[in-house]
Amino acid sequence: xxQVTRRELFPGVWLRAVHTTKFKSAYxxxxxxxxxxxxxxxxxxxxxxVLRRGSAVHPDMESLSxxxxxxxxxxxxxxxxxxxxxxxVGFAASFLDDAYTLKGEPILEPAAALLGxxxxxxxxxxxxxxTDYTAGEKANLADRIKGQINDKRTYAxxxxxxxxxxEEAFGxxxxxxxxxxxxxxxxxxxxxxxxxxxxxxxxxxxxxxxEFDRVEQALKSALSTLPVNENREVPDCEIRISAGAEPRIVxxxxxxxxxxxxxxxxxxxxxxxxxxxxxxxxxxxxxxGTTLSKLFMNVREKLSLCYYASSVLExxxxxVLVSSGIEFDKYETARDEILAQLDQVRKGxxxxxxxxxxxxxxIGGHLSTLDDQARQEEFWLGQAVAGLxxxxxxxxxxxxxxxxxQVAQAAQKLELDTIYFLxxxxx
Amino acid sequence: xxxxEFTRVGEQMYHQVLENGLNVFVFPxxxxxxxxxxxxxxxxxxxxxxxxxxxxxSTPAGVAHFLEHKMFDTEDGNALQDxxxxxxxxxxxxxxxxxxxxxxxxxxxxxxxxxxxxxxxxPWFTQESVDKEQxxxxxxxxxxxxxxxxxxxxxxxxxxxxxxxxRVSVAGSVESISHITAETLYACHKAFYDPANMVLCVAxxxxxxxxxxxxREILPKTPGPIAxxxxxxxxxxxxxxxxxxxxxxxxxxxxxxxxKGDAPGRGDDNLRQELVGELALEALxxxxxxxxxxxxxxxxxxxxxxxxxxxxxxxxxxxxxxESRDPAAVRQAVSDEAARIGREGIDLKLWERLKxxxxxxxxxxxxxxxxxxxxxxxxxxAGADYLRFANLFDGITKEDGEGLITRWxxxxxxxxxxxxxxxARG
Numbered sequence: 141x142x143q144v145t146r147r148e149l150f151p152g153v154w155l156r157a158v159h160t161t162k163f164k165s166a167y168x169x170x171x172x173x174x175x176x177x178x179x180x181x182x183x184x185x186x187x188x189x190v191l192r193r194g195s196a197v198h199p200d201m202e203s204l205s206x207x208x209x210x211x212x213x214x215x216x217x218x219x220x221x222x223x224x225x226x227x228x229v230g231f232a233a234s235f236l237d238d239a240y241t242l243k244g245e246p247i248l249e250p251a252a253a254l255l256g257x258x259x260x261x262x263x264x265x266x267x268x269x270x271t272d273y274t275a276g277e278k279a280n281l282a283d284r285i286k287g288q289i290n291d292k293r294t295y296a297x298x299x300x301x302x303x304x305x306x307e308e309a310f311g312x313x314x315x316x317x318x319x320x321x322x323x324x325x326x327x328x329x330x331x332x333x334x335x336x337x338x339x340x341x342x343x344x345x346x347x348x349x350x351e352f353d354r355v356e357q358a359l360k361s362a363l364s365t366l367p368v369n370e371n372r373e374v375p376d377c378e379i380r381i382s383a384g385a386e387p388r389i390v391x392x393x394x395x396x397x398x399x400x401x402x403x404x405x406x407x408x409x410x411x412x413x414x415x416x417x418x419x420x421x422x423x424x425x426x427x428x429g430t431t432l433s434k435l436f437m438n439v440r441e442k443l444s445l446c447y448y449a450s451s452v453l454e455x456x457x458x459x460v461l462v463s464s465g466i467e468f469d470k471y472e473t474a475r476d477e478i479l480a481q482l483d484q485v486r487k488g489x490x491x492x493x494x495x496x497x498x499x500x501x502x503i504g505g506h507l508s509t510l511d512d513q514a515r516q517e518e519f520w521l522g523q524a525v526a527g528l529x530x531x532x533x534x535x536x537x538x539x540x541x542x543x544x545x546q547v548a549q550a551a552q553k554l555e556l557d558t559i560y561f562l563x564x565x566x567x
Numbered sequence: 568x569x570x571x572e573f574t575r576v577g578e579q580m581y582h583q584v585l586e587n588g589l590n591v592f593v594f595p596x597x598x599x600x601x602x603x604x605x606x607x608x609x610x611x612x613x614x615x616x617x618x619x620x621x622x623x624x625s626t627p628a629g630v631a632h633f634l635e636h637k638m639f640d641t642e643d644g645n646a647l648q649d650x651x652x653x654x655x656x657x658x659x660x661x662x663x664x665x666x667x668x669x670x671x672x673x674x675x676x677x678x679x680x681x682x683x684x685x686x687x688x689x690p691w692f693t694q695e696s697v698d699k700e701q702x703x704x705x706x707x708x709x710x711x712x713x714x715x716x717x718x719x720x721x722x723x724x725x726x727x728x729x730x731x732x733x734r735v736s737v738a739g740s741v742e743s744i745s746h747i748t749a750e751t752l753y754a755c756h757k758a759f760y761d762p763a764n765m766v767l768c769v770a771x772x773x774x775x776x777x778x779x780x781x782x783r784e785i786l787p788k789t790p791g792p793i794a795x796x797x798x799x800x801x802x803x804x805x806x807x808x809x810x811x812x813x814x815x816x817x818x819x820x821x822x823x824x825x826x827k828g829d830a831p832g833r834g835d836d837n838l839r840q841e842l843v844g845e846l847a848l849e850a851l852x853x854x855x856x857x858x859x860x861x862x863x864x865x866x867x868x869x870x871x872x873x874x875x876x877x878x879x880x881x882x883x884x885x886x887x888x889x890e891s892r893d894p895a896a897v898r899q900a901v902s903d904e905a906a907r908i909g910r911e912g913i914d915l916k917l918w919e920r921l922k923x924x925x926x927x928x929x930x931x932x933x934x935x936x937x938x939x940x941x942x943x944x945x946x947x948x949a950g951a952d953y954l955r956f957a958n959l960f961d962g963i964t965k966e967d968g969e970g971l972i973t974r975w976x977x978x979x980x981x982x983x984x985x986x987x988x989x990x991a992r993g
Contacts, residue, residue: 162598164577165931201863205855209920212927236927240576242961280870431651493652500654504673507600513934 142510144520144531145352149344149360152372156520157355158347166237166248166348167513169219170255171230171521172340175375176222176309182316183324183332184229186274186281188218190329192231193273194263198254207254211247212236216255222314223525224377224456228343229336231255232517237349248350249358256362260337268330282321285313293448296400296562297463303390304404304558308378310457341372343524347513374525377456381409383557391561398447400562401474403462408553412455412526418538419546423554424453424460425498426547427485432497434481435462445474456526460554468563475559488548495547499539506536568593568775573954576930580943580954581775585783588763588790592943593775596936602676602771603936606687607667607944609766610759612737613879617794619758624794627746629704629739630755632661636700637692637752638668646686655679663733664879665948667941676771677781684767684785690756692749705741715815719986723823723886726808726982730799731882763790766947768940798881802830806982814989823888824898827980828971831878833950839959840883842925844876847968848885849921850913851904851976857917858904867897878949885975894985905976908969918965926960 142160149155174184198204208214214235221228235251238244263270289295298313305311344363346355383406410420421429428435428451435449449464466474484490509515509532519532569582581593615626638659639646650657655672668687672679711717721736728734738744769778806827828844831837852858852874862868874887891897932938939953946953 160598162596164933200860202855202857202860206920209855209924213924213931214927234931236931240927240930242923242926497652497654500674504601504654507673508671511599511601 146529147352147356149356149363150366150368151370153342153344153363153366154524155344155346155356155359156524157345157352158516158520159349159352160347161239161349163348163513164237164240165513166235166251166346166350167233167517168235168251168255169230169232169345169517169521170259171219171221171228171343171345172336173343173374173525174227174229174336174340176225176227176312176314178312178317178320180332181227181312181314182281182320183329184227184336185220185315186277186321186324186329187333187336188220188229188231189277189280190269190273191258191262191333192216192218193277194270195257196261196263197257199263211251211254212241214247214251216258220314221521223522224454225309226375226377226525227314228521228525231258232514234513239349248348248354249361252358252362256359260363260365262333265326269326269333271326274324274326274329278321278324281315282318285315285318285321288313292394292396292398292400292562293463293465296402296560297461299392299562300402300404300461300558300560303388303560304459305457308380310378310454338367338369339372341374342366343521345517345520347516374527379409379411379458380406382406383555387556388558389561390558391563393563393565395565396562397564399466399468399471399564401446401464401466401471402560403475403478403556404558404560405460405462405554406557407458407460407550408555409458410550410553411458412528416546416550417455419542420550421453421455421502422495422498422539422542423485423547423550424451425502426490426494427451427460427482427551428462429453430498430501432494432501434484434494435464435478438481439464439474439477443477445470445477449478455522471561471563479556482551482554485551486548488544490544490547495544499542502539503536506532568779571952573957575957576933576954578933578939578954580952583775583779585762585779585786586789587783587787588761589782589786590766590947591779591782592766592768592940592947593773593778594768594770594936594939595773595775596770597772599772601671601673601936602769602773603669603671603940604680604683605667605669605768605937605940605944606683607665607766607768607941608759609664609764609948610666610755611662611664612735613663613732613798614759614796615732615735616797616799617758618797619794620792624754624758626751626755627739628735628743629737630747630751631666632738633700633704633744633747634752634755635659635661635666635668636704637696638687638690640691640696641686641689642691646682649682650679653679653682657683661737663737665945667944669937669940671936676773677777680769680778680781681785684782688760688762688786690753690760692752694749697747697749697752701744701747704738704744708738708741708744711738715817715821715986718813718815719821719823719888719984720886722811722813722986723825723982723984726811726984727806727825727827727884728802728882729807731802732798733879733882757791758794761791761793762786764793766944768943770936770939796880802827802882805979808982810983810985812985812987815986817986817988819890820892820894820988821888821986822891822894822897823886823984824894824901825982825984826885826975827982828876828878828883828885828975830881831883831949835951835955835959837878837949838946838951838956839963841876841878842956842959842963843967843971844878844883844885846918846921846925846963847971848874848876848887849925850918850968851908851972852887852901853921855921855924858900862897862900867891867893867900894983898981898983902976902978902981905972909973912969913965915965918968922960922963929956
């Protein structure tokens with residue numbers, strides 16, 4: 141069995157280490173937690189990409205690749221994520237576990253040192269970031285933001301979130317927006333980087349065969365030049381209990397062949413911090429969260445109203461977001477059918493196989509997280525941002541006792557907030 | 568059961584040939600929650616011509632892939648839903664060489680394994696369902712033919728090979744699949760889905776003997792005849808066409824460079840050629856090679872550049888590609904670098920470093936049950952054990968890498984496939 145330990149390395153800098161011998165690799169990540177904010181999101185997202193281009197010791201791609209080869213083909217990648225209203229920026233790294241090196245040489249220490257070097261000793265030019273690297277990564281980030289519109293399915297959910305949470309931090313995208321990327325210069329980026337290093341709460345994660353004390357030592361040493369600040373704070377998350385009196389309806393037209401219908405619900409204050417949270421997760425799974433769900437089996441398979449229909453739960457923010465692809469003229473029928481399926485859940489009209497299927501899928505999905513280092517890290521980062529300590533096994537076990545009535549009650553609290561319909565341009 | 572130890576990479580593998588000829592491989596993983604099963608036949612997109620019971624068969628392109636789609640149909644419905652209802656995630660794929668069906672699940676593993684073995688071994692087609700599938704696969708073919716990455720790769724195959732069936736798309740064409748009938752599917756199932764032509768690989772917290780017992784119970788008791796495959800005449804070293812170009816809706820030109828390799832041997836020879844091929848590519852144009860840095864700096868390649876070694880029965884090749892404003896210049900640069908390596912050799916420090924990197928990445932990939940099981944299935948069909956790579960690795964020398972580059976990266980063996988942006992029409 142694996143053993144999970146959490147300890148503060150420096151004030152506001154936490155290490156969580158999962159001790160296990162079941163993997164061939166060790167997983168290491170470092171994440172800075174910043175409040176999601178339109179003014180800083182783009183620069184925060186850019187920081188790890190520019191840092192990854194080169195350090196004072198390994199100033200270019202060639203020398204960084206060589207260093208990673210020496211560590212048995214390790215990988216360190218910049219990562220930007222959004223958890224509730226927290227923007228999570230940093231690095232995720234995967235290395236060969238010490239047990240499998242050809243001459244028994246340790247990898248953990250040099251790998252941690254390289255991670256620390258990328259974070260804390262960037263290549264500088266006149267006291268700020270390199271002009272070349274900043275410009276290159278700005279272009280890459282702008283391309284990624286522009287590229288979001290290519291995948292209309294993701295784009296529709298993205299627009300729904302923007303519209304629904306326009307006045308909340310949650311409406312901001314994890315990558316920021318193009319205008320803010322455009323305005324970034326090496327020196328303003330440098331300031332943002334210093335701000336992050338000095339004020340952001342930091343989560344460090346390790347999963348592998350090394351004992352906790354050794355991991356702690358390696359990371360303390362790798363991060364020894366991190367500024368000390370007693371007041372690093374994990375950002376908060378605003379929760380709106382109710383939707384407006386009437387759902388807001390927004391239609392937009394683009395040159396698309398298939399329509400996208402996205403519907404956003406507020407969960408009536410139900411979030412991952414509440415006792416009835418497992419019932420809410422089951423509710424979402426039965427409604428639209430799996431391939432056995434009501435949306436998939438009925439709206440898609442049985443009625444053929446759409447190409448896909450599913451729902452996701454934003455556990456910190458308390459949102460259920462439905463996403464579907466439909467023919468343009470099916471808008472009203474599909475919308476009504478999606479709401480009718482939700483009504484079924486509200487009334488507790490849930491077959492035994494639907495209830496048990498959702499339960500088994502959720503439990504299996506959680507437990508299989510233990511078999512995958514990257515998914516396990518994702519789970520623990522979510523827990524850290526939410527300030528929760530339940531393990532994966534504990535979280536999975538909570539689904540065992542959820543009843544049909546509890547699922548119905550969770551569904552009854554859902555309130556439709558916003559409908560977004562992306563249709564084709566009229567010919 | 569036979570037990571093989573691969574101590575260096577911390578793996579154990581159990582092996583048994585059942586009475587019906589099925590080869591079963593099991594990797595016990597007591598610490599893991601989920602189990603993974605991969606059931607595959609040595610039959611893929613390139614196996615279009617074969618001889619069975621003395622009779623020659625010539626089938627349309629796309630049958631193996633079509634068959635894969637239809638195998639999930641059962642007399643009672645659809646196996647996909649049966650597996651999903653048990654919390655399993657099932658899927659399948661068809662490559663040029665093999666067709667594989669798999670699932671993973673944390674609960675009811677044995678029941679799911681029974682479903683898998685059963686639906687793959689018992690064909691159930693009606694002309695009606697075949698007709699319906701023609702429409703569905705036709706759309707899939709339409710989609711992939713619009714995909715420039717697919718196009719640039721298939722064009723490379725057509726340029727590299729004169730007649731080897733690797734040139735033919737696994738899915739076939741709308742025209743070729745229109746000739747497929749329920750009868751074609753039954754005939755090909757009979758020819759290639761016999762246990763003696765198949766392999767079952769399982770990883771997870773399972774008892775190896777028990778896996779064999781389940782397979783004995785579900786599958787036919789005795790082996791049937793196996794079809795003999797016909798890949799046509801032996802390929803020459805020379806490519807069919809040096810350059811192949813087409814236009815599509817892309818913003819930057821896409822390219823794939825191919826270097827025609829030797830037909831691979833079997834067993835350790837097969838694995839060794841793969842390792843030498845991969846290491847040679849790293850030294851020639853890999854992420855930490857001098858050439859890569861130069862091309863990147865000059866803006867001739869970007870982060871979408873990727874490369875690999877592939878081998879099939881009767882053919883192998885190196886390929887590298889991505890986006891470039893000047894693919895011909897990339898071709899020339901690789902050719903110059905190969906000539907330089909021929910004269911000066913590979914830098915020893917670089918070689919040692921690359922070996923470490925490739926070894927580590929290979930061992931790390933064993934975290935994935937899919938890599939382990941699919942890797943073993945493919946290696947088995949080539950007469951090898953996948954995990955033997957760790958034993959062979961040390962013995963691969965810089966001279967092996969230099970030799971391969973000098974022999975394969977020559978003008979005669981090189982083809983370049985390019986997809987250019989459509990000219991703006993006024």
